[in-house]
Amino acid sequence: MTTKQAIICNKWNYRLNNNYKDESHKENSKRSYLYFVQEKQELVSSKCLATEWLIEDLANSYLTIREYFAGAGVSTIIFKNVIKPTEHVAGDLDYECFNQLSSIEGIKSLHEDGHKSILKNEKFDIKVCDFPKSSIIQITRGLWSNFLALFMSKPKYVIWTDTSRTYPISIHKEKYEKILQQEINSYEEYFEAMSIWLKINTGYSISKVAYRGKNANYILASADKNILQHKYFTLEDKYEGFVWK
Ligand SMILES: C[S@@+](CC[C@H](N)C(=O)[O-])C[C@H]1O[C@@H](n2cnc3c(N)ncnc32)[C@H](O)[C@@H]1O
Numbered sequence: 399m400t401t402k403q404a405i406i407c408n409k410w411n412y413r414l415n416n417n418y419k420d421e422s423h424k425e426n427s428k429r430s431y432l433y434f435v436q437e438k439q440e441l442v443s444s445k446c447l448a449t450e451w452l453i454e455d456l457a458n459s460y461l462t463i464r465e466y467f468a469g470a471g472v473s474t475i476i477f478k479n480v481i482k483p484t485e486h487v488a489g490d491l492d493y494e495c496f497n498q499l500s501s502i503e504g505i506k507s508l509h510e511d512g513h514k515s516i517l518k519n520e521k522f523d524i525k526v527c528d529f530p531k532s533s534i535i536q537i538t539r540g541l542w543s544n545f546l547a548l549f550m551s552k553p554k555y556v557i558w559t560d561t562s563r564t565y566p567i568s569i570h571k572e573k574y575e576k577i578l579q580q581e582i583n584s585y586e587e588y589f590e591a592m593s594i595w596l597k598i599n600t601g602y603s604i605s606k607v608a609y610r611g612k613n614a615n616y617i618l619a620s621a622d623k624n625i626l627q628h629k630y631f632t633l634e635d636k637y638e639g640f641v642w643k
Pocket residue numbers: 430431466467468469470471472473474489490491492495510511512513528529530
């Protein structure tokens with residue numbers, strides 16, 4: 399199989415199994431993340447810069463890490479190089495993503511349903527859920543509510559993705575306010591309120607939120623005393639975080 403190579407954050411090599419399939423005819427939610435990585439370079443680039451910032455304080459911590467929605471392994475490469483984990487397990491439901499994860503040296507890959515695996519209550523220092531779609535609405539109901547199980551094994555850090563910002567705050571404002579029990583007029587207020595909600599429900603709070611473009615947010619939470627930091631990553635520096643060689 400041929401491979402395509404990229405460089406992440408000007409530092410780390412990434413190799414993608416190059417079995418490109420045109421999925422432009424499929425709905426967004428049905429497309430493999432491997433297709434996304436090849437078609438949305440500016441979003442992947444900004445995600446890489448955001449992820450590096452999110453975990454920079456954990457550099458060389460040698461903590462163990464478990465990723466449940468690890469996709470094409472782009473974040474996996476960042477976690478591996480920044481944290482230098484002593485154990486690193488990453489899984490995905492998509493078979494081609496699983497194959498891609500299997501090609502990354504030094505990690506154990508799994509073909510799994512992340513929602514079910516979360517319930518296994520595994521012992522890891524860091525648990526990561528790069529959910530394809532999530533907000534306080536999804537994580538408080540239905541399948542996504544397994545989210546709260548992430549905290550049961552008392553990991554040092556939990557990292558997850560929230561995509562509520564895909565919509566203007568006004569669209570789901572009332573639902574957010576009902577769940578979070580306070581007035582919400584901006585996404586900064588939404589994450590501050592989510593941190594309080596999380597503290598009440600799990601004892602953890604949010605230390606960092608990285609805002610990527612206009613849709614995804616990457617969140618870091620721990621059981622420490624946290625003062626929430628917000629940082630914005632635009633799509634303008636599009637070639638700094640992820641560059642094809
Ligand atoms: C945003 S992508 C992850 C990207 C990844 N962090 C990376 O950097 O390459 C979300 C992933 O969740 C996967 N996924 C969706 N539902 C899943 C499930 N129930 N169990 C495991 N993975 C799932 C998708 O296949 C997709 O690869």
